[in-house]
Amino acid sequence: MRGHLENAERAYNEAIKIGYLHEGIFSNLGVIRKNAGNPYEAIDLYKKAIKINPNYSEAHANLGNIYKELGNLDLALASTLKSVELKPENPIAFMILSDIYQGLGNSDLAIGSTLKSIELNPNNPSAHVKLGEIYQDLGNFDQALDSTLKSLTLKPINPSAFHNLKKFYGKISLNPTNAQNVTQVYELLLHQKDISHRDLSNLFLQAFLSTIQAAGSAENLITQNNIALNNLAADWRFRKSLTLLIPPYKDAELFFTRLRKEILIFAIERKRISPQLELLSEALATQCYLNEYCYNQSIEETKLLKKLIDTALESQDALNKHLAIISCYVPILQVGFRKELICNYPITSEERQDFINVQFHEPEQEKTIKAILEKSSARITDSISQNVQKMYEENPYPRYRHAIHIGSEFARTAAEAIKRETTAQKLEFPEQFNQLISEPKILIAGCGTGNQIINASRYKNAKITAIDLSCSSLAYAVRTSKEYKMNNISFKKMDLLKASELGEMFDIIECGGVLHHMDNPTNGLSALVQQLKPGGYIKLCLYSEIARKVIVDARKIIHTLGLESTPESIRDFRRKVLHGEIEELLNLPEKFVDFFSLSECRDLCFHVQEHRFTTDQLKDLLDAQGLIFCGFMLPDQVKKLYQEQYPEDNGMTSLKNWGKFEKENPSTFSAMYHFWTQKPF
Incomplete structure (x- = not known):
């Protein structure tokens, strides 16, 4: 394919040299240069095509598409509208318009443009996927499901449709009107190996x-x-x-x-x-x-x-x-x-x-x-880390069959990936975070059994280092990541307190559910921040004091009952809870899905070390390291409720306001505080 494109480019340039200046030649050259990763050369070529023939609709559409991809939505809109004006029967131009309107936050016009594209070409599976994507963004999951399934009917081997399903399959609820669609998608997803079936x-x-x-x-x-x-x-x-x-x-x-x-x-x-x-x-x-x-x-x-x-x-x-x-x-x-x-x-x-x-x-x-890892591993010296290590060697945590894996064609630049998980306005990124050819260096600190590693496939061209205390967990992570052919990972058994021994700095660090199990979370965070490049981002997940009140009660009861952190004691505790023998914990299984697995229940109620935080303490923790809070990762309905109560906080980054919100809605962070922070430039 590459050879054909090179031959075509050579032929087009030869034609131009001999004075054959046709708009189609410049437009086709623009397509070739764009696909070669040279968008600005492509823009110049499209403009030359338009100069030769101002009524050349395809060049206007191509120009609009490239402006859209570069984030210049105003110019993109102007060029694409011109294309539609010149050739109103072009379904591709309406698809470009749909993307632009979606980027501008105008869902109604995005839907209208997509429906127009489908009217012009009803059998285009990509248009139905696009419609499903818009409905999904609006929270209309039944309509999103219907459109996505239509795309799969037209094209059964359809990575884009399955990629769209990944975004919302866990939010679907069965009802009399969608039963047939839900049954169909449930059967399809049971055969997928790149999703988390727990959803x-x-x-x-x-x-x-x-x-x-x-x-x-x-x-x-x-x-x-x-x-x-x-x-x-x-x-x-x-x-x-x-x-x-x-x-x-x-x-x-x-x-x-x-x-x-x-x-x-x-x-x-x-x-x-x-x-x-x-x-x-x-x-x-x-x-x-x-x-x-x-x-x-x-x-x-x-x-x-x-x-x-x-x-x-x-x-x-x-x-x-x-x-x-x-x-x-x-x-x-x-x-x-x-x-x-x-x-x-x-x-x-x-x-x-x-x-x-x-x-x-x-x-x-x-x-x-595991045997190979143990031969090459450094000894863990911190006493608390040793206790935590012992616990996870016994029970690699958590067990799973499959995880959310993003194919390389859908992976995003570091900037795009982080924007989707933050609420702060006007985020600043190092230049390389926006480059398609960039290879961001990512540290997964406390990778466990590898779920987080596989999820990191969403970062385009990433070079991943994964560390953990437990060889049992690392062995599980190595096996599962190999199943996804992820060859961009370096695994090391290491205490994150020793992160400096890695000898490198990172663009992004993810540390989920780890710091709150350390003797001193502040020291743990400090060790990570020292390995983060200026302008880099760090994602943290920490326990909430308010959301885990029932867990605090459970730990007290466990202590009173004299139960140890053994499989037998955990089973006995679970039996008592399930049979209603501990009145104070009747709702524990309903609140925490972790209750339904031995190691997750151990982590939930029997952990040897646990810290919990309030939003005020989060602020102190981040301020001590000079980190900028970039917003919580939460369901859309929670963020909408927050915005209704605090409309002045456009970026939803006021930890003071979130503290008030959590007191009124104590289960908000039952799945931990999940958030991004940035190290200043």
Whole structure:
């Protein structure tokens, strides 16, 4: 392709040399130079085309498009309107207009322009994606879904449509008018590997909770008469969902806990279950692996499990029969099965392959990676960091199957990416933050199991350094990032207090949910700021004192009960909460989805070290480092409510006002304070 363009450019220039000055030649040369990354040369060429023929509509449209991409929306609008005036039947010009109006904040005209483009060319999938994008920005998710699905109908292999879905799939709610569309998109997203399926949890509950409750109402779950259970077992969407997300609802967990026990008893009594229930038991095993076996386990089950493991160790046939239910209680690698027996487990479907991958092959990969990391790792010396390290070595946090990954064609410059996550007006950026060819250096400080690393694919051409205390977490992160073919990452086991030992400065630093677990968060932030270039940005996530009041209560109760940070104690605590034995914590599971995973519950209520902040303390923390607050990352409806109360704060950067707002709306920051700050130039 490149050779063809070079030949075309050479031919066009030869034509110009011999005096063949045609508007089409200059316009086509402009397209070539633009695609080669030379927008200003392209502008000159488009202007020459227009000078030759002022009525050349395509040149006006191309000029408008390039002005739009450079951010000069006024010139872009003038050029594109001229193109439409000259050639009102051009659907491409109306698409450019749509982008411009959207950039100017005029959604009505953006929608009108897109609809006009669709009227002129109904089968253009890009126009339907664009319409869905505008509706999504307006919060009209049903219309956004409808338009995006139309695009997928026209073009099933459609990265742009799926990229648009990523922006709003977690905000969709099932209702009678959108049921068909929601079912279709739910099925599509179950097969996507570049999203966080946890964002589908609400849709999962809306789709399946009533059936779960009906199945759970039976005295004995596994019977031919339990139509609800049999329907769940037969539904591939239900089984697949259990391998991808953790349902954050009490009734669902209690049902799965009962089902697991009944399948175990059936196995002990040598009763057969249906083939579909066998598939469901494998999916349940993956669910238990993801939530790290947080379900309550009775003494009776422990005894029966030991007996079943002894049986399974005897032969390949016994292992084949019982591996799934055993894996619902304990990870395969902890049992001591011979490797060849597991490798000979009969793979008769994709679901069964998935079960073995999650339970065996992926942990084996992590084990190998961890051994390599441990050989090359520096020792952690800070005492608090050592305690935190021990905790995360035991439980890599959090476990996930897939994460939000942005394809390179949709990645943005550092400036564009940060603008989308901040509210401050007139942000200043180093020059390279706006350059498409720039390679921003990014530090993920406390990368955990790598979710944040994969999300960093949104930065174009980024060079990423990821550090963490835990080799177990790093091994998980290395494995998952390789699945996305992210080869731009350097992993290091390191305490962020030692960040200076990296020997380099960074354009961007992300540190989410880490500083509040340090002995002295101020020292931790200082260590990071020292490695941030002037004009660079740092993203922080910190616990809110107000939002975590119920967690403070939970920690006090845990201390009173004498519960330790062990899997057994965490399961016991969770059992008490789920069965309503701790009245003060009845709403804990509803407020915090982290409750529904062992390591996340440990991080939530049992952490060895935790600091919490008020907005006043945030201000002091940032002022001490000379950082500029750039605004919180919050849902649109929260920001809208804030703007209604504090219209004078256009950039929404008054921490004093946010403090008042949080007192009136105490759950605002239940998912932590998420915000960007800038180090002055």
